[in-house]
Amino acid sequence: QQQVKQSPQSLIVQKGGISIINCAYENTAFDYFPWYQQFPGKGPALLIAIRPDVSEKKEGRFTISFNKSAKQFSLHIMDSQPGDSATYFCAARVLNTGTASKLTFGTGTRLQVTL
């Protein structure tokens, strides 16, 4: 059973447009929601993350929106650029155990930003 569901599987956006990727989770124990960006031949790299005590977090052109009651969160990329073309993974983690813990990932979204 997949604990974090991600959509869409792929996305094509024109340069300057807004890219939106959605995720939904099942486990209410999750309390940390990161997004990872992966370029071909590289490993996933942390892009931005949010805790459930806030509804939105913005870092530059990247924004996470979080809806705790709906158990959903999304990544918005404003003014999308060709350099943003990559695979994006949402993830979730139980952070409050005090010890390091595993990430639970979505299936990934391949984003292509066209000129």
Next chain:
Amino acid sequence: EAGVTQFPSHSVIEKGQTVTLRCDPISGHDNLYWYRRVMGKEIKFLLHFVKESKQDESGMPNNRFLAERTGGTYSTLKVQPAELEDSGVYFCASSQEYSYNEQFFGPGTRLTVL
């Protein structure tokens, strides 16, 4: 500072053969994780070491997979004997001590079992 490194970057083997993947974490990172992504699916957790001890191996698919981290430094993941469904990209990640510390991922090893 060097990141997480993995070796080999690609491996093509036949069904029934043995393959060993290696991960060198960032120096000083006690936590080491193995994950796997089968084509088109999610990145799935395999196991988690804290230093040389297995903290969580709930994601290991079966007893054909053996992970070790002798001395708490690098780790190996052995698949013996390999099956077709073992094909995928194996990622290693490492992090510092506490739960809030970021996990840094290596570039992965792409394993193809023919």
